[in-house]
Amino acid sequence: MTKQMLTENNIELHQSFETKEQAVRQVGQILLDNGYIKETYINKMLEREALVSTYMGNYLAIPHGTEDAKTEVIETGLSVVTVPDGIDFGDGNEVRVLIGIASQKDEHLEILSQIAIICSEVENVEKLVNASKAAEVIDLLQEVN
Template sequence: MTKEILSAENIELGVQLASKEEAVRYVGGILLNNGYVKESYIDKMLEREAIATTFMGNALAIPHGTEDAKKEVLATGLSVVTVPDGVDFGDGNIVKLLIGIAGKGDEHLEILSQIAIICSEEENVEKLTQAATKEEIIATLNEVND
């Protein structure tokens, strides 16, 4: 039985986060609590953030681990967190949508490109950020796969 990459348990709506570090720990914590990663993966996410920000523009950040973090990943998964009030990712970059990624092997590259395609459309990011239900988020992120 393989784990679902994105299930409702991996989504949190309307979260308030005070800092980039708290934001990264939060999305990493969801992946940890739901069995996708070992605890050490969260440190790798923070390490990755220190090397280069995962802020992507369009109020979106995609925190993920460093290259060497793959051994900390138990199953490929995503966590999605909306932050209506935004969280500062530095340099005045305000993030309202966080998508945490853990990928086995090279699976995360495929996922990253899918998310990049979806979130290059500002209205999709808007739709995700404003989503009232977890189902709405799953539906929006799955649209590209259809």
């Protein structure tokens, strides 16, 4: 039996970080703590970030591992961290919502597509940032689950 990709345990609201690296590590740590990835996947997420920023626009970043990191994924999962005060992702890009993705195959492409559609409207990103309960985040992203 497979577990859900996104549960309340995978969501942390109203966080703050000094650096982009800390934020990426945290979304990875949530995936690790909930059994979706091996610890080495977090380094692959940082590697990906060093190659190409996962900043997507509209205050959103979607950290994920490099192409060769699929072997570090135990089960496809998502993590969500909101940072109301924002974090600098470089080049003047401010991120307030991070959605970490771990997937074994090409499942992440469909997930990315759904997230992109939902977050293409800045109002939806604001709703995520302002959520007071994890359940609100799940409701907003329910099409991804």
